[in-house]
Amino acid sequence: MPDRSTPDRSTPDRLPLPRAVLYDWDNTLVDNWGTVRSALNHALVSFDLAPWSEEEARIRIKQSLRDSFPRIFGERWTEARDLFYAYFAAHHLDHLRPLPGAESLLRSFAERGVYQAVVSNKNGKFLRAEAEALGWSGYFGRLVGAQDAAFDKPHGAPVLMALEPAGLPPGPDVWFLGDADIDMECAHGAGLVPVLIGLGEGSGFERFPPAHRHADCEALCGLVGGGGDTISVQSGV
Template identity: 75%
Template sequence: MNHTSTESPALPRAVLYDWDNTLVDNWGTIRAALNHALEQHGLRPWTEEESRERIKQSLRDSFPRIFGERWTEARDQFYTYFEAHHLDHLRPIPGAEALLESFAARGVYQAVVSNKTGRFLRAEADKLGWTRFFGRLVGAQDAEADKPHCAPVHMALAPSGIAPSREVWFIGDADIDMECAHAAGLVPVLVGVAEGEGFGRFPPAHRYDTCDTLSGLVRRIGDTISVQAPDGTGSAD
């Protein structure tokens, strides 16, 4: 599956990424931690399918709905389990590091906007040696509101001095990422095969099967730009 638009996109000035299932695979630990909290409250654990459909919002937005008045207790149970296990099972999505390298080599500013708690997000980036790629890693509770609100977008872009615009891509795997991109006036870019009712209201501008596919496109666009003369008519050499 290639990009939704019929035109090849221009290289952006900045890229914001979702984290889980976009750049890294830590799904098993997230689901296990949630089911641990559900079971502690006498609730039925969620299946794989249910988890992938429902785990999109940040914890502070979703847990009051799931656990009611006891949501802070469930929050602490989730965090205790997750903190003990999340670095053990962390894996990069295939092609993710090559994508980060491709943008970095072309001077594109990169940052993360995730609904994972900020301290866990930054610990995982450190574990992978990826902190060097990002101007800022914004997680849940770092900004005044969480994704899909625009507040974390502004926080993530602040070090670059780049304002939210169509010169900024938001790359993610879920409809909540596309919703955030639309709300902030960014270009929504979907990576992977995803389903959700939100895609009808917040469609991606471009869609790619894998990080490898997108990384190849970035290299081609960047190489084309690098050999163009100032008037765009030929080689600059």
């Protein structure tokens, strides 16, 4: 597969707007990283395991809890899950904040009739509570979190669930915006256009390269907000 991490200069520098955009949540649209890491470290320390540093956590926290906790905590992973969720439930709205340009991007796509949804590996209950707290629920046709579908991201099941209200099949007119290699893997697997926000978390970008990349939502918003039914692809970082 060719490296699509930067725009192909042989292609036109403008593309049609997508019919739908699916988003990752944490570190793509919102920052709630400190609470996630604190909740995980609470569980680790409770099991006499060493807490993870900021760098370790950013590398390791990508899979959903039901996929990652059995590997970390073994047969007692459900006890660790309960500790994590109890801590997170008590604190997850305390430090929640939108990332630069996120709300403007959501509004710009909504004004142009682009269907929007979320596919996250955050527990669906917390995901929807955070969207509601930010006043963003109305932007999304569906917010799909961990355990809402039969399988979690990068499996294609949550993608199908997210697109269902719009009656749209996965395809090249649907974008998946995310900050990590697992988001790009999900997009490739489902046949969506993978769009990377930021520098990218993870080591899987050679296997699952982004088609386009943007410094942040603010950079992409400036292009979408330009009007018309096309968008520039010259916003790489």
